[in-house]
Amino acid sequence: MTPRRTALALPLAWLARPARAQLRRPPRVGYLHSVSIGPANNATRLIVGALKARGLVEGQTIFLRAGRGEPAILARVLDELVAIDPDVLVAVGAPAVLAAAQHVRRLPVVGVDLETDPVAAGLATSVARPGGHVTGLFLDQPSMAAKWLDLLLELAPTVRHVVFIWDAMTGPHQLHAATAQAMRRRLTSDVVNPFDPDALPSALATRTPGTTGVVMLTAPGITEHLPRIGVSLRAARVPGVTFLPNFVGHGFAMGYGIDQAHYYARAAAIVDRILDGDDPGAIPIERPTRFRFAIDVRITDALGLVVPNTLLAQADEVLE
Amino acid sequence: MSGPTLSLAQRLTLAFLGLVAAVLLVNGSISMWFAYREATEAAVRVEQEKADAAAERVAQFIAELEQQIGWTTRADWARVPMEQRRYDFIRLLRQAPAITELLFVDGGGHERLRLSRLEPDVLDSGTDLSADPRFRGARENRVWYGPVTFRRGSEPYMPVAMAHAGRNPGVTIADVNLKLIWEVITAIRVGGTGYAFVTDAAGRLVAHPDMSLVLRETDLSRLPQVASAITGAGERVRTARGLNGRSVLSAHATIPRLGWLVFVEQPTVEALAPVYAAAYQTLALLSLGVVLALGAGVFLARRLTGPIRALQAGAERVGQGDLTQRIDVGAADEIGTLALRFNEMAARIQEAQETLEAKVEDRTRELAQSLDELRAAQDRLVQTEKLASLGQLTAGIAHEIKNPLNFVNNFADLSRELIEELSSTMEKAGPALDPALRADVEEVCGTLRNNLDKITTHGKRADSIVRNMLAHSREGKSERRSVELNALVEEALNLAWHGTRAERPGFNITLEKRLDAGLGQVQIFPQELTRVLLNLFGNAFYAVQNKEGVGFQPHLLVTTEQRSGSVVVRVRDNGTGIPEPVRTRIFEPFFTTKPPGQGTGLGLSLSHDIVVRQHGGELAVATEPGAWTEFTITLPRGPVLEGRAA
Ligand SMILES: Nc1ncnc2c1ncn2[C@@H]1O[C@H](COP(=O)(O)OP(=O)(O)OP(=O)(O)O)[C@@H](O)[C@H]1O
Ligand SMILES: [Mg+2]
Numbered sequence: 001m002t003p004r005r006t007a008l009a010l011p012l013a014w015l016a017r018p019a020r021a022q023l024r025r026p027p028r029v030g031y032l033h034s035v036s037i038g039p040a041n042n043a044t045r046l047i048v049g050a051l052k053a054r055g056l057v058e059g060q061t062i063f064l065r066a067g068r069g070e071p072a073i074l075a076r077v078l079d080e081l082v083a084i085d086p087d088v089l090v091a092v093g094a095p096a097v098l099a100a101a102q103h104v105r106r107l108p109v110v111g112v113d114l115e116t117d118p119v120a121a122g123l124a125t126s127v128a129r130p131g132g133h134v135t136g137l138f139l140d141q142p143s144m145a146a147k148w149l150d151l152l153l154e155l156a157p158t159v160r161h162v163v164f165i166w167d168a169m170t171g172p173h174q175l176h177a178a179t180a181q182a183m184r185r186r187l188t189s190d191v192v193n194p195f196d197p198d199a200l201p202s203a204l205a206t207r208t209p210g211t212t213g214v215v216m217l218t219a220p221g222i223t224e225h226l227p228r229i230g231v232s233l234r235a236a237r238v239p240g241v242t243f244l245p246n247f248v249g250h251g252f253a254m255g256y257g258i259d260q261a262h263y264y265a266r267a268a269a270i271v272d273r274i275l276d277g278d279d280p281g282a283i284p285i286e287r288p289t290r291f292r293f294a295i296d297v298r299i300t301d302a303l304g305l306v307v308p309n310t311l312l313a314q315a316d317e318v319l320e
Numbered sequence: 321m322s323g324p325t326l327s328l329a330q331r332l333t334l335a336f337l338g339l340v341a342a343v344l345l346v347n348g349s350i351s352m353w354f355a356y357r358e359a360t361e362a363a364v365r366v367e368q369e370k371a372d373a374a375a376e377r378v379a380q381f382i383a384e385l386e387q388q389i390g391w392t393t394r395a396d397w398a399r400v401p402m403e404q405r406r407y408d409f410i411r412l413l414r415q416a417p418a419i420t421e422l423l424f425v426d427g428g429g430h431e432r433l434r435l436s437r438l439e440p441d442v443l444d445s446g447t448d449l450s451a452d453p454r455f456r457g458a459r460e461n462r463v464w465y466g467p468v469t470f471r472r473g474s475e476p477y478m479p480v481a482m483a484h485a486g487r488n489p490g491v492t493i494a495d496v497n498l499k500l501i502w503e504v505i506t507a508i509r510v511g512g513t514g515y516a517f518v519t520d521a522a523g524r525l526v527a528h529p530d531m532s533l534v535l536r537e538t539d540l541s542r543l544p545q546v547a548s549a550i551t552g553a554g555e556r557v558r559t560a561r562g563l564n565g566r567s568v569l570s571a572h573a574t575i576p577r578l579g580w581l582v583f584v585e586q587p588t589v590e591a592l593a594p595v596y597a598a599a600y601q602t603l604a605l606l607s608l609g610v611v612l613a614l615g616a617g618v619f620l621a622r623r624l625t626g627p628i629r630a631l632q633a634g635a636e637r638v639g640q641g642d643l644t645q646r647i648d649v650g651a652a653d654e655i656g657t658l659a660l661r662f663n664e665m666a667a668r669i670q671e672a673q674e675t676l677e678a679k680v681e682d683r684t685r686e687l688a689q690s691l692d693e694l695r696a697a698q699d700r701l702v703q704t705e706k707l708a709s710l711g712q713l714t715a716g717i718a719h720e721i722k723n724p725l726n727f728v729n730n731f732a733d734l735s736r737e738l739i740e741e742l743s744s745t746m747e748k749a750g751p752a753l754d755p756a757l758r759a760d761v762e763e764v765c766g767t768l769r770n771n772l773d774k775i776t777t778h779g780k781r782a783d784s785i786v787r788n789m790l791a792h793s794r795e796g797k798s799e800r801r802s803v804e805l806n807a808l809v810e811e812a813l814n815l816a817w818h819g820t821r822a823e824r825p826g827f828n829i830t831l832e833k834r835l836d837a838g839l840g841q842v843q844i845f846p847q848e849l850t851r852v853l854l855n856l857f858g859n860a861f862y863a864v865q866n867k868e869g870v871g872f873q874p875h876l877l878v879t880t881e882q883r884s885g886s887v888v889v890r891v892r893d894n895g896t897g898i899p900e901p902v903r904t905r906i907f908e909p910f911f912t913t914k915p916p917g918q919g920t921g922l923g924l925s926l927s928h929d930i931v932v933r934q935h936g937g938e939l940a941v942a943t944e945p946g947a948w949t950e951f952t953i954t955l956p957r958g959p960v961l962e963g964r965a966a
Contacts, residue, residue, distance in 0.1 A: 119472075127474040128536045146440040181440060273532075284474055284535030289499050290417060291437050310403075313410045 027275045029062045030086035032078060032100060034093030034169065035221020037066040042223050042246065043092045043112060046261055050268035051090075067096055069169065069195055069221060074099050082107065088274045090267060091136075093220030095169045097123070101134045108280040110270050111136035114218040114243070114258070115170040118285055127285045135283045137267055139258060142173040145217055146181035148241045151254055151293075152213045153185060156239045156305055159213040163190045163203050163238075165229070167219040174217045194219045197228060204236035214240035216252070226250040239303055245294035249319060253299045254311075259290040292316040329625040333617035340613030341606075348606045355598035363591045364557040367571035367584060371556070374508045374516040375573035375582035378527070381418075381504050382578060385480060385496060386463060388416045392424070392492045395485035402433065402443060409435045418500035420477070425449050427488035454481040458491040465578050468498065468520045470537045475499060476526055499534070501527040514568075514586030521579035523550055533563070545570040549581045559588055627655040631662060643670035703907065704932050710909045711929050714922070718789030725786060729779040736772045739765050788922050791851075798848065802841040805887060806880055809835065812850050813878060816857035829864060829874040836882045842957055848930040852939075855923040856891045856951050862914070863895025863949060886937070889953040897945035906941065931955070 029051060031037070037044045048064065056062040063084050067074030078099055081089060088108045091100040097111035101123050111123070117140040124130030127138075145164075153159060162182055166175050175191065182189040192199035194216065204212065214233060216222070222229075230251025233240045240252040248255040266286050274280055294317040300307050312318065326334070392408050400408075409422045413435060424433040429450020434442040449455045457464030458481035466479035476498040483489045501518060505527040508516040517528040523541025525534050540546045545560040549572045562568040562585050569591040572583045589596075627649035634647035643666055647659045743765055746758060753761075813831065820827055857876070864874035879890040898906065905911045907928045912921030931939040937955040 127472045128470075141438050143439045147436075147438065150440045282532075282536075284532050286531070286535065287475060289497055310407050310410055313407060314414055316414075 026061050027056075027088075028084060028086040029056055029271060029275075030081035030084060030089040031062060031064045032074075032081055032089060032091045032096045033064075033066045033221060034074065034091075034096040035066060035069045036224055037064045038224055040224050041221065042244070042260060043220070043264060046264040047090060047092065047112065047267045050265055051271060054268065054272065066221075067093075067099075069167075071095065071099075071169075075103075078103055088271055088280075090271060093169075094171055095220075097134070097136070101132075104133075106133055108274045109134045109136070110267055110274065110280070111138065112264065112267050113137070114139040114220075115142075115174060116140060117173070124285060127287070129282060130285055131281045133280050135280045135285055136270060137263060137288070138285050139218075139288060142177035144243070144257065145174040145178035145215070148215045148217075148243065148256060149178060149181045149185065149187075151256055151311070152215055152239060152241045154308060154311055155241075155253060155300065156210075156213055156303075158210050159187070159239070160211040161188045161190065161207055161213070163192055163200065163207075163212065163214045165194045165200065165214065165216040165219065166191050167194050167217070167222075170218055170220070178215060178217060194222050194225060194229070197225075200229060200232045201235070204232060204238055207236070207238075209237040212236070212238050214238050214252075216240065216242040216247075218243045218257075223247075234299075234302070237303055239300070239305060245292040245317060248294040248296045248317070251299065252296065253303070253305070254293070254295050256293045257291060258288040259292045262290050263288045294319065327625070328628065329618075329621035332621035332624060333614070336617035336620060337610065337613050340617075341610050344606050344609040344613075348602045352599055352602045355602065356595050359595035359598055360592065363569060363594065364571075367557050367569050367586065367591065368573075370508075370510050370514075370516075370586075371571035371573040371582060371584040374505075374510075374584050375575050377504050377508060378501060378518055378580065378582055379575045379577070381501060382465075382480075382575070385416055385418060385494070386482070388412055389419075389480060389482050389492055389494050392422075393482050393484040393489075397484055398427070398486060398490055405433055406435070406441065406443070409433060412494075413437065416494075418496050418498075419494045420497045421495040423449075423493040424490060425452075425455050425493060426490045429455055432490070454479050454493045455491050457481055458483040458493070459489070468524060468526055473537060474535045476534055476537075478526075498526050499531065502529070502531055502534070505529060508584070510584050511586045511590050513590055514584065516582060516584045519546060519581050519583070521550070521581075523547070523581075526580060545572065545583065545585075546581065549574075549583070560585075562587075627659065631655065631659055634659075634662065634666075638666050638669075643673060700938075704928075707907055707909075707925060707928055708933060711925065714789045714909050714925075715791075718786040721782070722786050722790070725779060725782050728775065729783065732772050732775040732779060736769065736776070739768050739772065785920055785922075788920060788926065791926055798845050800843055800845050803844050803846045803849075805839050805842040805844070805889070806835040806837075808844075808846055808850060809833075809853060809878060809880060809889060812853035813857055815850075816854050816861065819854075820858070820861045824865075827861070827865065829861065829876055832875065832877045834877065834879045836880045836887075838882045839880050839887055840882075842887055842955065844955065845930070845934055848934055852927040852930050852953065853889075853891075855927050859923065860891060860893035860895060860949070863897075864893055865895075867894075867896045886957055887955050889955075890950055891953075892948060892950040894948045897947050897949050898941070898943040899945045903941065903943060907939075 031044070031048055031051075033041065033044055035041075037048075039045065044064070048058070048062065051062055052058065058064065063081060063086065065077035065081050067077060074095055078096075082104055086107070088110060089100050089104075090110045090112065091097040092112040094113050094116045097109070097113045097116065098121065100107070100109045101111070111118070111134055113136070116123070116138060118124040118130070118134065118138045119126060123134045124132055149162060152162065164175060164178050166178075179189055190203050192203045194200075200214070204214075216229070226247055227250050229240075233251040240254075242248065242252045242255045243257045244260060245255040245257060246260060270283055270286070273283055293311075293314045295307060295311060295315045296319040297307065298319060389412065392405070392412060397405065397408075405424060409424070412422060413419055420438070421434065421436040423431055426432050429448055429452070431445050431447040431449055432443075434445065454464065454466055457466065462483045464479075464481040466481065468476050468478050471477050478496045478498055479493060480496055481491050481493045483491050505516050505518060506529045510516055515529045518526040519540050520526050523539060523543075523546045525538040525540055528534050528538075540563075541550060543560070543563075545558060548554040548558075556573070557569065557571040560568055560570040562570075567588040568585040569588050570583060570585045572581050574581055630647050630649050634645050637645040645666060646663045649656055649659045742761075746753065746761060746765075810833065813833070817829075817831065860876050864876070867874075873894075875894045877890070877892040879888075879892070881888040881890070902913060906924050908921075909925040910921040911925075912919040914921075928939050931937045931953055935955050937953060940952045940954070941949065942952070943949040
């Protein structure tokens with residue numbers, strides 16, 4: 001802007017400011033996570049962090065609620081948020097997105113969902129033009145599950161049995177793709193609930209080390225449980241693959257998936273546009289463009305596994 | 321002249337202002353026109369360069385991709401083991417984040433390797449792709465860029481297929497996610513709020529800073545600038561409406577290998593900001609110039625009209641009669657000269673007026689003097705006539721009284737003689753008469769004698785009065801002759817002094833004479849003039865006698881004086897002086913302040929008659945009551961008055 005226009009714009013903005021302040025109350029944003037809004041939760045940290053950086057204040061203009069993985073709690077806290085009358089609701093995780101989409105018909109919802117196909121689930125008429133009140137970030141790529149399994153096999157070709165950590169609330173698509181691929185690779189498989197602390201250890205207890213591997217499918221709100229899962233993996237001396245590269249470090253050997261920081265920043269951008277008055281039905285659903293791959297060489301070494309060059313070549317991050 | 325009349329200063333200011341404003345306006349318009357042309361051309365050039373640079377960046381992005389894919393098209397690649405090929409593909413995916421999927425198709429058109437970021441790797445599927453346009457395109461052109469497609473109707477993808485080197489070559493096919501051009505596009509800065517975007521050959525949006533537009537598969541072929549770019553007609557830079565409807569300066573460049581169009585658009589306001597800036601600058605200079613011209617115009621007009629005003633004001637004041645007014649315009653120019661001439665003129669007028677005044681004053685004074693003289697003469701004439709008629713009246717009365725008085729006197733004398741006769745008769749009768757009777761008769765006769773003596777005495781007195789009265793009518797009867805005036809004066813003084821001494825032996829007075837020796841002979845009636853002098857001296861002696869006071873020294877001064885054509889005799893005493901009510905009447909006949917019986921009041925009346933009527937001279941009195949009295953006789957000299965006297 002040239003100095004001349006600045007000089008013109010400043011007094012105009014000054015005049016316009018009080019009028020706007022009177023007419024418009026400060027925008028309010030609701031944030032609903034399916035499971036957790038704890039400080040360790042990645043999605044919350046990234047998305048809420050980005051929103052706070054835009055000037056929103058927790059408890060005043062942005063209100064956080066978590067469903068604790070329980071549909072009843074989710075429904076209750078959703079009601080609480082709706083009562084606050086937000087201008088836009090950010091829903092993270094498939095259960096929260098679906099609940100929000102069904103609960104309030106007109107409230108704009110920015111969904112962050114790595115599992116659901118928004119068109120198939122009826123949330124949007126098309127990816128380019130959702131047409132309803134829901135838009136956001138949807139990965140919707142069940143085939144990733146097969147890829148995770150292949151990565152596991154590439155690292156540990158001796159694996160004959162795979163345990164899938166799957167949160168039933170995310171829907172069946174990933175598990176279907178995963179089990180189909182396991183069958184294609186002639187593996188036996190098992191499924192455990194990520195939030196059940198006993199499930200994984202008991203699933204691994206009967207298995208011979210060296211022939212067993214673990215694949216963790218997407219599970220919103222799992223961040224806080226990673227240490228526990230990692231302990232189980234290390235205890236059972238089992239290689240594991242997880243759906244996010246930044247989850248590597250607790251005990252998983254590898255992680256492959258979206259560049260979370262890069263992708264989730266888009267959620268805040270979409271919130272901005274809705275607060276600016278854009279129709280959520282006209283904001284295209286965005287899919288990730290960047291993927292990252294991380295290997296924890298400390299784990300593979302501890303397991304006595306030799307990481308092949310093909311994997312090392314893919315790795316964006318190698319923990320040593 | 322119609323309309324409101326403007327002052328000279330206003331007209332001068334307007335003229336100056338108009339001149340300067342016109343010059344500035346012409347100059348400003350010309351420079352503004354050139355600045356506009358230049359700035360517009362510059363803006364167009366800049367836009368063009370930006371479009372070229374943006375196209376270059378996008379082309380660079382594609383060229384880098386092509387180069388990276390090129391690693392897998394070496395001639396020996398057909399012979400390397402599958403593991404090595406996979407490894408190369410993995411590395412390629414790692415290097416080129418835009419590539420989402422990689423395929424290797426052998427020379428026979430069968431898929432040998434497929435790597436994807438989202439799918440599991442597929443080895444040796446053997447799928448027949450020999451009819452696939454990607455395979456055929458690469459085999460025909462070596463490098464083939466496919467059309468942009470939108471996955472799920474949203475994300476733009478473009479296949480890039482490259483034939484390998486060697487005989488019956490295989491083909492590497494890469495599926496490129498064009499969303500990653502977004503980073504290239506948003507990195508292109510076009511001024512402050514400008515932007516770049518890319519469409520494919522059909523005008524569909526491939527890259528735009530607003531990703532949503534791309535994800536919505538926006539068709540821009542209806543935008544005029546895009547349509548004309550697609551046909552290749554028209555200018556590369558033009559003004560148009562942007563996607564948001566705002567007026568923009570739009571430039572485009574093509575990427576020939578892809579047929580894509582790269583547009584660079586900048587809000588017209590911003591692109592032409594230098595043009596506007598130049599215009600504003602010119603306008604500012606223009607207004608500054610006009611303001612300066614106004615100031616200078618007003619100043620000059622003041623400088624010019626100030627002296628004229630001063631001149632005007634000066635002329636007005638001179639017109640109102642203030643002849644001392646001088647104008648100082650403080651300038652040596654024409655107006656200064658004019659002021660100088662004006663001052664000279666005013667000075668001359670003032671001078672002329674002052675002389676005129678002096679002359680008028682002189683004349684007025686002279687006139688007043690003449691008038692005074694005239695009045696005095698008139699008074700004198702009136703007085704003279706009055707006195708003359710009174711004198712004649714007196715003479716007439718005297719004439720009438722004279723005969724009866726003669727009778728009285730004569731019969732008184734006769735009666736005395738008769739009484740003498742009676743006495744002598746009685747003497748003769750002697751003793752015949754009773755002594756008592758005789759005594760009675762003697763007594764009566766004595767009384768009669770006394771009475772007759774008194775009648776005689778007072779008759780004589782009345783006779784002398786009558787003679788004096790008659791003197792008024794005696795003019796011309798005596799002779800005018802040349803007389804030594806000084807001698808006459810001395811003789812009269814002697815006579816008077818001795819006369820008074822005879823009456824009052826104790827009388828004493830200092831007599832002073834200042835007689836002009838050059839006086840000589842004067843033609844006069846000596847007898848009458850002696851009367852006059854005697855009377856004056858007598859009056860003076862009476863006045864000093866009546867004055868009382870310790871150490872009072874009676875003094876009389878007689879002066880004669882020779883003048884051209886006249887002689888003057890002054891008689892001055894230090895007696896009682898004459899009070900004002902008395903002074904006006906002293907020349908009237910019978911006016912006297914003496915006790916009854918002592919004075920006739922005819923002395924001065926007669927003297928006046930003699931000096932004025934007989935000699936044609938003047939008799940004046942000056943006095944200060946209680947201090948002195950001076951009578952002045954002025955006599956004309958020589959025969960000039962002969963005729964008048966006769
Ligand atoms: N030298 C003088 N000083 C003061 N008074 C004078 C003098 N001469 C004349 N008078 C006044 O003028 C009056 C008139 O004078 P004028 O000679 O006519 O008459 P008179 O002296 O009174 O009488 P007469 O001359 O018959 O004796 C005087 O009565 C006197 O009052
Ligand atoms: Mg007298």
